[in-house]
Amino acid sequence: MTKSDREIMEILEAYDLTRCAYSAGQLAGCDPKTVQRYVAVRDAGGDPFVRVGRPKLIDAFLPKVEELVDRSQGKIRADRVHERLVAMGFTGTERTTRRAVRAAKDAWRAGRRRTYRPWVPEPGLWLQFDWGDGPRIDGRRTSLFCAWLAWSRFRVVIPTWDQTLGTLVSCVDAALRRIGGAPTYLLGDNAKTVTVEHVAGVPVRHPVIVAAGRHYGCKVESCEPFDPETKGGVEATVKIAKQDLVPTSANLRGQYTSFTELVVAADEWCDHVNARPHRETGVAPVERLAVERELLHVLPADPHAAALGEERLVNDDQTVRFGSVRYSTPPGHVGSRVWCRVVGDELAIAAMTGTGVAEIARHRLSTPGHPRIADEHYPGHPGGNGPRPPRPRARTRQEAAFLALGAGAHDWLVEAAASGATRVRAKMARAVELAAIVGADRVDHALGLAAAAGRFAEHDLAAILDHLSCAGDPADVVVADEAHSAQPGTGPWTGFGA
Incomplete structure (x- = not known):
């Protein structure tokens, strides 16, 4: 049995005291040969605390194991190595081969391990954003837009139904307005909504996202492909948000009954994580955000056109078509262009007004064949499916x-x-x-x-x-009815003569 570090120290201490292996063995409670072995290792300049490996059956095949690991760049499986060693005459078990392959891979990676330079962010420079899979609501998938302001560590999580370009720009607009300003750079991943393609390793960005960044005074950057370390802050935000907001057996969170409930939970989560001290800075992100706001750019009054949603033309009946469903709009917008955007379970319709872009109507989302018509949008036309009362108009x-x-x-x-x-x-x-x-x-x-x-x-x-x-004026109006008669009945005569 291998001695522990404490037992080895007691053996060496007993030998230094007695200068006799036999006596030191009696004091330390071990065999004198054990004392001689540890003393010999120490006197030879070795480390008595390091276990000396005994000869193994695979020692003769270790050069071949190292060769296979090096040729495969540390990716070859141990069972494949074992097959080759058996063909070469190895008679040991696969367990022995697995230990040897693991040791060879550790040694191969030791000289090729990637090193990282600590990133020290500056205030007002970087905002990173990414997507995460959200919980299912009524069987429908959701997504979590996550943004992370690098210097203050301020986090923003916005639930959405999809990850389309319009939704991305609207989420960026909402995140910037929640932060209270725009940084110099926006760093995203390589989704098609941000990076269209790579030419000679250079990312070609989507023209709409570039125009949106220019609208807010930001430059859009793309991270290195398959390299999450370049935006590790927002990756951690996605990981933590999914752990806390997506129902699992670990957090015991119940299923969401509506999209609004998910939005409320995400807002409460952001308030919680931004109010507690961050492990790296020791200060709450909301406090550092107050300092970083002074270095952020001022946001434009109106959001970018892509954030407003899809463009639609208002028809003569004051309705727009979105998803093969008609939605009504207030008077005064017939023939003009409006923007439709899905917000949770509702459709928001925005239009250009005298004071800029403003929301003019909001409807619950519907399905084809079930239009959403608001009666207040047609003040001169009564609603309902009943007969319309005539309006007398004199002709003579x-x-x-x-x-x-x-x-x-x-x-x-x-x-x-x-x-x-x-x-x-x-x-x-x-x-x-x-x-x-x-x-x-x-x-x-x-x-x-x-x-x-x-x-x-x-x-x-x-x-x-x-x-x-x-x-005078009657208190009650008696409605004339030919079926009713004022003639008294014969009921009182039923008991006459009894």
């Missing part, structure tokens, strides 16, 4: 004189026409004559009562006027 002098009596005359005409009353024109003329005698206001009031009670007979208007002059 007699009709104009009757309608001029007031709202009661309008109601009486509409209700009388709907009930199938006869001699409507004659009754209208009679109402105008009565207005000349008793006054237009009293006749208009009586017409309103007649319309509410459904009384359109020949002399009903005169009777209502007489009742108003004698008894």
Whole structure:
């Protein structure tokens, strides 16, 4: 059994005290030969604490193992090495080969290990951004846009439904406005929304993202392909955000019932991580952000056009089509261009107004065949699928004189026409004559009562006027019904003579 470092020190100490291997063995509780072996190693200038390897069966094949590891640049598998050694006469087990291959790979990588120079960021220079897979909501995938301001370590996480170019620019705009300014550089990965292709190793950036960076006063840079260390800060942000926001058995977070719930959780997460001291700086990122804001560029008042969404033309019916669904817009935008952008479960519609670009409407997302029409966008048109009430419009002098009596005359005409009353024109003329005698206001009031009670007979208007002059305004309006009779029934006679 191999002795521990403490036991070896006790053996050497006992020998230095007694100068006798036998006596030192008795004091240290070991064999005298063990004492002689450790003393001999020490006296020869060796390290007694290093275990001396015994000869192994694979020692004769180690040069071949090192050759195979070097030729494969440390990528060859141990089982393949074992097959070749067996063909060469090796009789040991695969476990022995695996240990030898692991030691050879460690030695091969030791001289080729990549070294890193610590990066010391400057305030106001770098903002890194990247994407991460978010949780599923109702079976639909989501994404997490993560941004990391290098010097202050301030983090921003924005949930989205997709990773399209318009969504990317809108998230960059939202992140910059949450930070309160624009840095000098924006560093992203090599997605097609940022880097179109590589020519001789040089990244060719997407013209829209370049225009967006120019709009905010930033230069867009791309990281090295397959090299996450060049933007390790945002990579760590993606990793931590996914660990905390995506439901797993490790964090015991429940499933999200709506996209709004995910947005609220992401905002709370950002507030939490930005308020606690950072391990590297010892200061909360929100405190360092207050200092870095002084070196950031001022943001333009309006976002870049790509951040507003997809451009649409407002049709004559005040609607735009997005995703094969019609969405209504307020009056005054027919024939003009607007921008549609998906925000969570809603569609935001923005347009150019007198004060700049502003949001003019917001609808819940819908599916084809189910348009979203807001009644407040059509103030002159009643909504619903029911019949539209007629609007009386005078075409003769007699009709104009009757309608001029007031709202009661309008109601009486509409209700009388709907009930199938006869001699409507004659009754209208009679109402105008009565207005000349008793006054237009009293006749208009009586017409309103007649319309509410459904009384359109020949002399009903005169009777209502007489009742108003004698008894005053009735408390309740009795609706005329031919199926009802005022004649008392025969119920009281049922008990007569009993």
